[in-house]
Amino acid sequence: MxxxxxxxxxxxxxxxxxxxxxxxxxxxxxxxxxxxxxxxxxxxxxxxxxxxxxxxxxxxxxxxxxxxxxxxxxxxxxxxxxxxxxxxxxxxxxxxxDMDVQGALSSAMKLLEGYKRIGLVTTAQHLYLLQDMKNFLEENGKEVVMHGGRGTQNGQILGCNFSSIKDLEADAFLYVGSGNFHTLGIKLFTDKPVVIADPYINEARDIDEFADRIMRIRFARIAKAMDAGSFGIIVSSKKGQSRMELAKVLKNMIHKEKKEAYILIMDDVSPELLTPFMDIDAFVMTACPRIAIDDANMYKKPLLTPQELEIVLGKRDWEDYMMDEIEH
Structure with missing residues (x-):
């Protein structure tokens, strides 16, 4: 590669x-x-x-x-x-x-059987192949739909921005790329079938088993945080991740529930940087949305997204779980 x-x-x-x-x-x-x-x-x-x-x-x-x-x-x-x-x-x-996506696309066709209208998305390094991917799907009888979003190109998805798939009328979604995080977001935002065509391992798979496992982990973190009396709200100093105003809103929300809240600002977030704050029961991530999901096992205490905090505080129903996004 x-x-x-x-x-x-x-x-x-x-x-x-x-x-x-x-x-x-x-x-x-x-x-x-x-x-x-x-x-x-x-x-x-x-x-x-x-x-x-x-x-x-x-x-x-x-x-x-x-x-x-x-x-x-x-x-x-x-x-x-x-x-x-x-x-x-x-x-x-x-x-x-320069990874060849053809093999993974071909494998994805079996998993897309029964679905006519396909929402097609990928990441920056494969965008130049988007038209070829679209042509392949159409040649195999699919109708392809896609659009751009806030700060994204047509058919592009980011780990912190799923605007390109929202309100897209599709029977199922096809993501061309590696990893599972992007497709987890698509699944949660659309509640539609999602297939990954992964050119790095030259195979296709659906997201259901992974999504179920991650959601069990997330709900376990939420349940553990229900007993928290204090929260550390993490704010990134990175310009494109900084959400200080959100942190202030969350701090006020926590205070109204008679719990303690502290805003912590840092550049790179790591478990080691949180070690001195042992008197804090749980943390809330307002920086990169992927950290709380991808790195959950690295943290001894619950690391929540803002939406998960709302569930903990009774402001959002469990059934209304949603991925976090950064709106630029």
Whole structure:
């Protein structure tokens, strides 16, 4: 598996910007390409390149690095831009995966039997293949529906933004990509059948078994938090994840129930950073929505989403469970 980078296009933009110091930023899986690309940029532009070694999880934390005061321009590889104002000029470079999706798509057809109208979604690295995917489905008798959302392109879904699938009239959804988190969100927001065509393992599967297992885990966390007398509300300092106003609303909500609430602000969230706050019974995540779901087992105390807190406090019914989203 490899990735395609439009480095030449980036170099042309850097030259037009007349940048003398250029920062480059990569998500974790792409950092292995950083030195090669930095060397090429320096050779062809004469600019000094500074590589961000900080963790990078998406466009939500682009430019949220120590480099913002020392570079003229930042080049962010791997994600599409979000509609937020960055502190420094940022060039977003969509990175294409050269993974063949045909085998996984073919496998998905059996799981989509009986469904005519298919909602098609994928992630940034496969967007360039979206029309080919659509054509394949239509050639196999399916009607394909898709649209863009807040800060997303047509057919694109993010781990924190499911707006592209809401109100989409489909009999079932097909997600082309890896992992289960995105499809869990689709399932919970639509209550429709969801199939994953995973090109990284060249197979297709439905989400039902995984969704059931995750929901059992989530409800166990919620049940445990019912006895909490104090809550730590985590706010991210990352520009694209920061929801301080939401945190204040949640704090007031908790106080009205005669419980204690404290707002904690941090950059990267980890169990180690929460260790000193042993007197807090449960935590609420207003930063990246994936942390509470994907990393749940890393935390000894319940780590809730804002919607799960509402269930704990009796403001939302169990049957009205919903995934958290960040609206940019």
């Amino acid at each position: 490899g990735y395609e980078f439009d480095v030449e296009g980036v170099i042309e933009k850097i030259k037009k910007f007349h940048a003398e110091v250029v920062g480059v930023q990569f998500p974790e899986g792409l950092k292995i390409h950083a030195t090669r690309i930095a060397r090429q940029i320096e050779d062809e532009t004469g600019a000094t390149v500074i590589i961000s070694a900080d963790p990078c999880y998406g466009a939500c934390d682009a430019a949220d690095t120590d480099m913002k005061d020392v570079v003229d321009l930042l080049v962010h590889f791997g994600h599409t831009a979000l509609p937020i104002k960055y502190d420094i000029p940022v060039i977003f470079v969509e990175t294409r995966s």
